[in-house]
Amino acid sequence: MSSSPTTDLHSYPDPILHGERYYQHLQRRNILRLILTYLLPLVILTVYFGFQYRQLIIEGNKAHLKAIAENQANTLDLFLRERVVNLSNLIDDPRIELPPSAEAMMNLLATLKQNSETFVDIGFFDSNGVQIAYEGPYPQLENRDYSGEAWWVALKNKADPFIITDIYLGFRQRPHFTIGVSRVLRGQYVVLRATLDPEEFSDYIAHLEHPSEVYTSIVNQAGYYQVVTPQMGAALALSSIIPPRSPKLDSQEIVLGGDRIYYGYSWLRTCDWALIVQATSDMGGGPGGGTIINIVAFSAAVILLIFSIIVARARKIVREVRKADIARAELTDNLLHASKLAAVGELASGIAHEINNPLAIINEEVGLIKDMMDPEFKMSRSLEDLKPGLNNIEEAVFRCRDITRKLLAFVRRTELNLQTYDIHEVIDGVVKGFYAHELAVSNVELSSDYWSEPLFVAADRNQLQQVFLNLITNAIDAVEDRGRIAIATSLADGRVYISVADSGVGMTQELLDKIFLPFFTTKQVGKGTGLGLSISYGIIKSLGGNISVTSTLGQGSTFTIDLPAAARPSREHAGVPVEEAGAPAARQEP
Amino acid sequence: MQSGEERPEAIRVLLADDEPAFRTSTALCLRRRGCEILEAGSAHDALRTLRLNPDIDVVILDHLMPGGAPAHTLAEIIALRPGLPVILLSGMGRPDPSGGTPPAGFFRCLEKPCDLDDLIDAIEAAARSRS
Numbered sequence: 001m002s003s004s005p006t007t008d009l010h011s012y013p014d015p016i017l018h019g020e021r022y023y024q025h026l027q028r029r030n031i032l033r034l035i036l037t038y039l040l041p042l043v044i045l046t047v048y049f050g051f052q053y054r055q056l057i058i059e060g061n062k063a064h065l066k067a068i069a070e071n072q073a074n075t076l077d078l079f080l081r082e083r084v085v086n087l088s089n090l091i092d093d094p095r096i097e098l099p100p101s102a103e104a105m106m107n108l109l110a111t112l113k114q115n116s117e118t119f120v121d122i123g124f125f126d127s128n129g130v131q132i133a134y135e136g137p138y139p140q141l142e143n144r145d146y147s148g149e150a151w152w153v154a155l156k157n158k159a160d161p162f163i164i165t166d167i168y169l170g171f172r173q174r175p176h177f178t179i180g181v182s183r184v185l186r187g188q189y190v191v192l193r194a195t196l197d198p199e200e201f202s203d204y205i206a207h208l209e210h211p212s213e214v215y216t217s218i219v220n221q222a223g224y225y226q227v228v229t230p231q232m233g234a235a236l237a238l239s240s241i242i243p244p245r246s247p248k249l250d251s252q253e254i255v256l257g258g259d260r261i262y263y264g265y266s267w268l269r270t271c272d273w274a275l276i277v278q279a280t281s282d283m284g285g286g287p288g289g290g291t292i293i294n295i296v297a298f299s300a301a302v303i304l305l306i307f308s309i310i311v312a313r314a315r316k317i318v319r320e321v322r323k324a325d326i327a328r329a330e331l332t333d334n335l336l337h338a339s340k341l342a343a344v345g346e347l348a349s350g351i352a353h354e355i356n357n358p359l360a361i362i363n364e365e366v367g368l369i370k371d372m373m374d375p376e377f378k379m380s381r382s383l384e385d386l387k388p389g390l391n392n393i394e395e396a397v398f399r400c401r402d403i404t405r406k407l408l409a410f411v412r413r414t415e416l417n418l419q420t421y422d423i424h425e426v427i428d429g430v431v432k433g434f435y436a437h438e439l440a441v442s443n444v445e446l447s448s449d450y451w452s453e454p455l456f457v458a459a460d461r462n463q464l465q466q467v468f469l470n471l472i473t474n475a476i477d478a479v480e481d482r483g484r485i486a487i488a489t490s491l492a493d494g495r496v497y498i499s500v501a502d503s504g505v506g507m508t509q510e511l512l513d514k515i516f517l518p519f520f521t522t523k524q525v526g527k528g529t530g531l532g533l534s535i536s537y538g539i540i541k542s543l544g545g546n547i548s549v550t551s552t553l554g555q556g557s558t559f560t561i562d563l564p565a566a567a568r569p570s571r572e573h574a575g576v577p578v579e580e581a582g583a584p585a586a587r588q589e590p
Numbered sequence: 591m592q593s594g595e596e597r598p599e600a601i602r603v604l605l606a607d608d609e610p611a612f613r614t615s616t617a618l619c620l621r622r623r624g625c626e627i628l629e630a631g632s633a634h635d636a637l638r639t640l641r642l643n644p645d646i647d648v649v650i651l652d653h654l655m656p657g658g659a660p661a662h663t664l665a666e667i668i669a670l671r672p673g674l675p676v677i678l679l680s681g682m683g684r685p686d687p688s689g690g691t692p693p694a695g696f697f698r699c700l701e702k703p704c705d706l707d708d709l710i711d712a713i714e715a716a717a718r719s720r721s
Contacts, residue, residue, distance in 0.1 A: 353653075353681035356701075356703060357612065357681050357702065359702070359703040360609070360612050360679070360703035360704070361609060361611045361612045361615065361703075362703065363703035363705075363706070364611075364616045364619060364703075365611075365615050367615070367619045367706040368615050368618055371622055377622055389615065392611045392615065395611070396611070441608075
């Protein structure tokens with residue numbers, strides 16, 4: 001309350017407590033605000049880091065797959081190269097017979113099998129492409145002409161003196177592949193060829209490194225499986241993964257049947273095969289899937305925790321606000337009540353006069369009756385003679401009662417009761433009820449210049465009375481002994497204007513600035529509380545109105561109130577005063 | 591009323607009060623006690639009566655009356671009849687004792703409602719002060 005007491009005091013626009021919906025709305029707004037403040041950044045961070053982490057995992061996995069593919073391809077290259085070297089060694093042996101005898105062929109095959117179990121058979125071809133010597137499980141292939149076979153043509157046209165074929169069925173109708181080396185020996189183009197068993201080869205590949213992490217398969221240039229694990233497909237079937245030719249070594253992702261699949265590949269150097277490694281479920285299905293799920297679950301738990309804290313916090317805030325509202329409403333109520341008491345206090349001397357006069361009459365009448373009983377005065381003792389005096393006493397008693405009733409009605413703590421009142425009737429009630437005598441005995445002239453029609457406002461009668469009581473008391477104080485007070489009303493733009501102008505001392509700008517501050521008063525110590533105008537301000541603001549003041553020093557001040565105009569009330573409510581505060585005042589006049 | 595003291599003649603009192611009931615009954619009481627009472631219902635009335643009756647000894651003046659602020663009426667009475675004792679009847683408690691020096695002629699202030707005997711005492715004391 002230190003910097004702007006007026007604002008704080010007057011910030012009780014409606015002393016009626018807010019409804020339940022207001023607090024629900026407040027709670028929702030609070031929760032939303034707290035979520036935006038605390039949860040949203042957290043969610044964004046979680047998603048961002050989750051995504052980043054996932055990318056990292058994917059990149060890591062891809063790099064891992066690529067490394068495996070490279071390693072396995074190198075191993076495979078080495079293996080194939082060794083097989084080529086095995087064959088080359090045989091043909092390059094200077095002791096080789098041309099053409100080799102059956103016994104020699106047996107020895108050659110034995111040597112090969114010593115080198116690798118994958119060798120199945122061996123054949124020797126003359127320059128015409130006829131297998132002139134053969135050793136192996138398919139003796140019917142001996143003397144068969146291979147000159148039309150693709151591998152023969154390819155080898156013949158190839159710069160390199162060796163070829164590794166794709167796996168094919170061939171004359172023997174069994175999947176196999178062939179390594180052929182060509183030489184020109186003693187002026188003769190010859191070819192030594194061995195076939196390899198893909199099953200043995202496949203076993204070999206299956207026992208390459210990381211067997212549990214990846215499925216390894218080999219496809220040829222056309223995309224047909226050469227070697228494949230049963231989990232992925234069948235040999236010579238078309239692979240669903242066909243790695244690009246360039247780069248030679250990489251890892252890729254493709255979507256197959258709705259699943260995102262990561263694989264690493266490496267094209268072999270020894271032949272036109274690509275080695276493909278594909279993650280098994282042991283690698284986590286998706287890349288880092290388990291970890292991602294953990295992160296999401298953990299984040300969800302944290303978010304849930306924060307959310308419940310937010311909800312609890314918002315509830316608490318709303319509870320506090322509601323408590324503060326109730327306290328403020330009570331405080332406002334107390335303040336309003338105190339201000340009423342203060343207003344009555346300011347009227348005290350006038351009220352005392354009003355009560356003491358009838359008391360004096362009673363006193364005198366009692367004196368008269370006593371005189372009648374006093375033998376000294378030798379007066380008539382007829383009861384009939386008492387009557388005028390008793391009537392006077394009775395009248396005086398009722399006058400006192402009316403005054404106290406009026407006071408109590410004003411001071412009584414009343415619930416706010418917003419109804420539609422004719423402002424003229426309210427003002428007249430205040431003027432007649434509280435100032436009739438004071439105005440009659442002073443040189444203050446009060447005039448009313450009312451709008452031709454009744455002007456209705458929705459307000460609490462008691463509060464309106466209080467406002468006008470304050471304004472008129474101030475005006476009377478301002479004019480001191482003699483002067484004029486003019487009350488005028490008008491209607492413009494749906495608002496009711498009421499001005500209370502006095503021809504009093506007026507105020508300086510300095511005073512005007514402070515006039516609505518609580519506890520600011522120009523009256524003598526003990527006479528004014530300085531609450532009247534600040535309370536009036538609060539009341540008028542709470543009714544959706546404004547109160548302003550203009551003043552010229554030495555010429556007087558004008559207080560202007562504007563309130564929203566209300567419709568003329570229906571007949572049963574019209575002009576019926578809530579309290580009898582104003583009504584008995586009329587009877588008070590003798 | 592002081593016993594054993596003889597009154598050479600009735601004290602002439604101007605009773606100025608705007609309450610007719612109070613004025614009538616007070617006048618009646620005072621007349622019974624030997625005062626001669628002139629009544630006035632307003633400040634204006636009071637001043638006129640005072641002008642017409644130069645032999646008035648004491649004025650009883652209601653503190654608040656139509657037709658003039660109390661200080662005004664009092665000042666006019668004093669101006670008209672300097673030294674005339676005035677008994678003020680106040681319904682608003684005693685005037686502030688520190689509120690300036692009482693004007694000359696102002697005699698006593700009684701609180702309404704006042705004891706009839708106090709009023710008689712005040713009237714007699716005021717009348718004595720004049721003689």
